[in-house]
Amino acid sequence: MPAQADSVRATAGAAQSADPAPRSNVEPRLAYDDLRQWLEQARKLGEVKDVSGLSWQEDIGMVAGVAMHDD
Numbered sequence: 612m613p614a615q616a617d618s619v620r621a622t623a624g625a626a627q628s629a630d631p632a633p634r635s636n637v638e639p640r641l642a643y644d645d646l647r648q649w650l651e652q653a654r655k656l657g658e659v660k661d662v663s664g665l666s667w668q669e670d671i672g673m674v675a676g677v678a679m680h681d682d
Contacts, residue, residue, distance in 0.1 A: 643649040653659045665674065 642652050
């Protein structure tokens with residue numbers, strides 16, 4: 612019976628120490644280093660709409676709501 616208890620403890624310990632997230636040895640490559648480069652890439656894909664005449668303090672919520680919907 613004690614051998615069986617040791618086996619259960621060993622199995623439980625292995626489950627706790629196992630890393631559930633798979634790992635990769637390949638670093639992700641991003642096409643940008645900062646926000647300006649990200650915006651440039653997004654513009655090339657047609658994902659940016661420039662607007663003018665809006666107040667960022669008052670209209671940012673409205674713009675975010677519109678952006679969440681398809682055209």
